[in-house]
Amino acid sequence: MRGSSRRAGEEVTEVTFGDPQCPADIREVRDRVAEFVRDRVLPCEPVLDGGGPDAAAALARLRREARREGLWALPLPTELGGQGMPLKAYAHVAEAEGESDHGPAALGSHALLDALMLWRHGSPEVRERYLAPLVSGELMASYAMTEPDVPGTDPFLTRTRAVPDGAGGWRVTGRKWFASGAGGADLVTVLARTDGEAPDREGLSLLLVPAAAAGFRVVRELPVLGAAGQAEIALDGVRLPPGHLIGERGRALAVAAERLQLGRTLRCLRWLGQARRAFGLMRERAATRARSGGVLGDLQLVQRHVFESLLALRTTRPLVHEAATRLGAGLDAHIEVGLAKVAAARTLEQVADAAIQVHGAAGLGPDTALPALFRTGRAARLLDGPDELHIVSVARRVLRPART
Structure with a gap:
């Protein structure tokens, strides 16, 4: 969700709460990230919040600066082009990144969940095609699980359906909402039923859907208390090529x-x-x-x-x-x-x-x-x-x- 804007004249005072378990080397990185977010990201928040070409240009500039200063993709595995910082250490840095909703995107850590998911559970075709652009920031990803009129806490009632197309791929039909970042995403991971009927506990699968695919549609933006960033999407018989199933069939959860x-x-x-x-x-x-x-x-x-x-x-x-x-x-x-x-x-x-x-x-x-x-x-x-x-x-x- 967008929205942590810094306005003219605002001063954010550094407050040290005491963190004796943070090693000195990690503290140095954390402080550099905190300085980057406060001096560079926060002043750009009004532009980044507004979206559009100006926001895209500002984000691209911040990413170049993060790479130049050695702060890009700190928690992502080195095999994927990241710096391989372990989660226990990165946790200290994530606080500093998180002062702004835009911090993770500016510093390349926003791709961590999707990159790990594709790396561990994606097909060779998906990893080859999407992993590197995802980690570099060239592609943006979203995750769509909840649906209108279906309790978000009960995924077994999922109505979105994916059926085999006879050529090794899938055809996906359904609707999702409150999908963070889906309005501007290039890839959306979708929870769909591939077997059985609701409320069966088996038969749910995850599929990777390119936003450019025919039948994929952003229905509307869903402001949350006035803030942008969430979207409702429709999948009208979207056809997916082979290899776009994430993990095993029926093992989505x-x-x-x-x-x-x-x-x-x-x-x-x-x-x-x-x-x-x-x-x-x-x-x-x-x-x-x-x-x-x-x-x-x-x-x-x-x-x-x-x-x-x-x-x-x-x-x-x-x-x-x-x-x-x-x-x-x-x-x-x-x-x-x-x-x-x-x-x-x-x-x-x-x-x-x-x-x-x-x-x-x-x-x-x-x-x-x-x-x-x-x-x-x-x-x-x-x-x-x-x-x-x-x-x-x-x-x-x-x-x-x-x-x-």
Whole structure:
């Protein structure tokens, strides 16, 4: 979702929350990324948010600069043209990238989920044709799972259908919505039923659909609380050549689960970065906004906003990094990711709300990033599964009888 705009006169104050587990070499990279995002990406946000040719030119320039400074595609495998930074280390960098919604795209990490999926589960034809352009930023990808009038938490009710075309390929028919970035994507991974009937737990597959294919159509943009970036798409008998099935037929949910665990963790890290941005704005406002007899920060109620926000950030960060550490080690992280997702979404919403309160009416207007940050925080409680889904899932796992 787009929307973390920096306006003229806005200052984002660096706040160090204490991160003793971050090695010195990773801290150096993290600080370079933070400087790049703040000095180069944030000033471009109004242009990037607007889309169109100007946004494309600005993004291309930022990508050239990122490559020149050795910051391109840090977490992607070296075999794919990335720098191979392990997830545990990259987690520290992802926070800095995430201060802006455009940070991952400007620095090349936005392709991580799709590149890993195609690398691990794509056919030789797909890997040969799409992987290198995806990693280089030449191609953009999207992921389409949810559908109108179908609960997003119940993929077994998926209505989109893919049938063999008799020549080794597929014909896909259906509709998807709230697909991030699908409006400008070159490739869209689509969840479709290839066997059985809803609500069968088997028979769901993932297929890679080129947006240029006949029958692929962007129905409309779906603004989320006024922010662009989501789309509804239609697949009207789209024909796919052989090799565009991702993973095994009928085994989509295994691939999707792998992707979702990492995707949720990356989102949490980036939400932390945006919460830190909101905290910096609040801190600056409290310290400099004059009032009769002093500044806003002298008021105990303002101090409480600062304290509660810092407490939320400090207690959420270990949860998110624990999830990243377990995922990076190949361990089961369902509980850790569920805890992190709910905590990070709540923290971003809470800190952005407190920052708006400290800013007063100015926090509601166009002169700061706070409306966009709050919007992202509120949407975060639904993105990648609503809070309620994760709460129930974690609780059920915790309450399972111990197995001997």
